[in-house]
Amino acid sequence: MAVPTITTAILRQVAHILREGEEPKWMQPARCIESEIDLEDDRFENDEEPQTENLDAESKVKVTELDPEDDRFESIVQEQLDGGSYLGCTGCLAAGLRKALEVPTSEILVTDQRLIVVDVNGVDEAELEWEVDRTAILHVWRRSRFLEPGRVVIAFKDGSVLALHVGLLGGKSACKLVEAIH
Numbered sequence: 001m002a003v004p005t006i007t008t009a010i011l012r013q014v015a016h017i018l019r020e021g022e023e024p025k026w027m028q029p030a031r032c033i034e035s036e037i038d039l040e041d042d043r044f045e046n047d048e049e050p051q052t053e054n055l056d057a058e059s060k061v062k063v064t065e066l067d068p069e070d071d072r073f074e075s076i077v078q079e080q081l082d083g084g085s086y087l088g089c090t091g092c093l094a095a096g097l098r099k100a101l102e103v104p105t106s107e108i109l110v111t112d113q114r115l116i117v118v119d120v121n122g123v124d125e126a127e128l129e130w131e132v133d134r135t136a137i138l139h140v141w142r143r144s145r146f147l148e149p150g151r152v153v154i155a156f157k158d159g160s161v162l163a164l165h166v167g168l169l170g171g172k173s174a175c176k177l178v179e180a181i182h
Contacts, residue, residue: 013126014109014118023112026180028173030108030117030166032085032101063087064159068139077155078143081163088160093132097154097162100130108166110134110180115154132156140181142174150174154181 010024018024063080066073081087088094100106100117106129109116115137117130138155143163150167152174167173 010109013120014116017109017116017118017126017128018111019113022114025110025112026176027107027109027118028166028177030101030106030164032098032162032164062159063138063155063161064157068155073139074141074143074153077139077153077161081153081161085163086161088158088162092160093136093156093158094154094160094162096130097132097164101164103129108164108177110177115181134181137181140178142171142178152177 010027011018014024014027063077066076077087086094086098097115097117101108103117103119105119105121106117107120109118112134114131114133116128119127119129136157138157140152140154143151143153150165150171150173151163152166153161153163155161165174166177
């Protein structure tokens with residue numbers, strides 16, 4: 001009897017979500033934990049973003065104007081985040097990912113074609129919460145901070161950016177996520 005691989009175990013949970021021929025590469029619990037700056041943001045009343053509000057409008061540099069191969073890319077984006085975890089506007093990819101990660105049982109799944117968030121609650125069948133083709137990802141990197149070793153930053157081609165946390169302890173899961181997307 002063959003010992004199931006991690007990929008086989010993932011496939012059993014999410015086979016119904018995958019496209020024909022799509023292969024899972026990696027899956028792990030993930031969260032978007034708001035930074036103090038994000039939590040203190042009082043620009044919106046009733047906790048809702050107006051459709052016309054563009055959080056990126058005041059940025060000095062547009063993420064889409066940067067070259068992800070430039071050695072300064074990551075530090076410039078970090079500067080734009082200014083200690084926060086989110087840069088974008090209503091309807092952007094980072095906002096969709098951020099919302100999908102609000103589900104307490106959400107896990108991030110990387111396939112050979114997409115980045116997906118699934119709700120794996122252990123009772124029902126895994127449910128698709130959010131998805132994007134991997135071609136929409138501009139750059140991804142691990143960016144640990146004190147007490148946040150599993151922090152990963154994803155910059156999307158629409159100019160939005162989200163910092164998220166993967167795994168439970170340590171930074172090993174963060175490294176694996178970055179590796180799976182590259």
